[in-house]
Amino acid sequence: MLDVTELDLHYGAAQALRAVSLSARPGRITCVLGRNGVGKTSLMRAIMGQARISGGSIRWEGDEIGRLSPSDRARRGIAIVPQGREIFPLLTVEENLETGFAGLPREQRFVPDEIYELFPVLKKMLRRRGGDLSGGQQQQLAIGRALVTRPKLLILDEPTEGIQPSIIKDIGAAISLLRSRGDMAIVLVEQYFDFAWELADDVVVLDRGEAILASPRDRLDREEAAARVSL
Numbered sequence: 001m002l003d004v005t006e007l008d009l010h011y012g013a014a015q016a017l018r019a020v021s022l023s024a025r026p027g028r029i030t031c032v033l034g035r036n037g038v039g040k041t042s043l044m045r046a047i048m049g050q051a052r053i054s055g056g057s058i059r060w061e062g063d064e065i066g067r068l069s070p071s072d073r074a075r076r077g078i079a080i081v082p083q084g085r086e087i088f089p090l091l092t093v094e095e096n097l098e099t100g101f102a103g104l105p106r107e108q109r110f111v112p113d114e115i116y117e118l119f120p121v122l123k124k125m126l127r128r129r130g131g132d133l134s135g136g137q138q139q140q141l142a143i144g145r146a147l148v149t150r151p152k153l154l155i156l157d158e159p160t161e162g163i164q165p166s167i168i169k170d171i172g173a174a175i176s177l178l179r180s181r182g183d184m185a186i187v188l189v190e191q192y193f194d195f196a197w198e199l200a201d202d203v204v205v206l207d208r209g210e211a212i213l214a215s216p217r218d219r220l221d222r223e224e225a226a227a228r229v230s231l
């Protein structure tokens with residue numbers, strides 16, 4: 001279980017996050033919603049260890065991890081699918097997937113079949129270069145690469161950004177399937193409200209670096225929540 005408590009984050013004198021709290025549990029999807037520039041990516045980078053926090057705590061499976069390096073956090077089972085995907089354009093699909101092996105013990109250095117079951121297109125395109133894939137296929141590759149690390153916490157930063165509707169549907173189905181396994185906590189950052197609302201168990205809305213709403217989705221009114229996101 002992930003418990004982020006009262007997180008502060010600064011870029012120089014500018015404060016990007018103010019006392020933001022969030023939690024994520026296995027078998028549930030926590031959706032972080034908010035407009036451009038409200039701090040969603042900063043929050044995810046802070047959880048992954050790619051951005052330094054200036055206050056608050058990040059607890060994962062009972063331990064404080066707020067000062068650990070990104071690779072130590074990855075070894076503890078945290079993986080991020082970054083905004084913009086960041087796949088390697090000159091490496092093949094297979095080689096991109098294999099970059100996920102780095103922190104794994106030798107006996108786990110293979111691509112689980114489940115990844116090809118979730119995204120059959122990856123199997124068909126194993127020898128193609130990452131850069132030759134469509135945006136949607138690259139997003140599936142980025143998710144596949146994160147799954148290679150066998151994460152217990154999967155963070156997805158705007159996976160629908162710039163993706164065509166049919167692939168958005170596939171990605172939603174894959175995220176839903178991963179939740180149903182029950183052993184993975186998922187944090188989904190989105191600006192696409194309808195997509196996030198469909199999937200969310202818990203909702204956090206950020207506005208100008210602050211969490212202005214945090215609640216299980218069941219207790220929220222959809223229209224009210226949508227209005228808070230577009231304040």
Ligand SMILES: Nc1ncnc2c1ncn2[C@@H]1O[C@H](COP(=O)(O)OP(=O)(O)OP(=O)(O)O)[C@@H](O)[C@H]1O
Binds near residue numbers: 011043
């Ligand atoms: N490396 C950085 N240095 C300085 N300021 C930054 C840096 N990264 C982000 N910011 C600023 O911090 C604030 C939050 O940015 P962040 O990228 O976390 O927001 P976001 O909600 O993820 O936006 P988007 O949806 O556009 O990705 C913005 O004002 C942004 O300009």
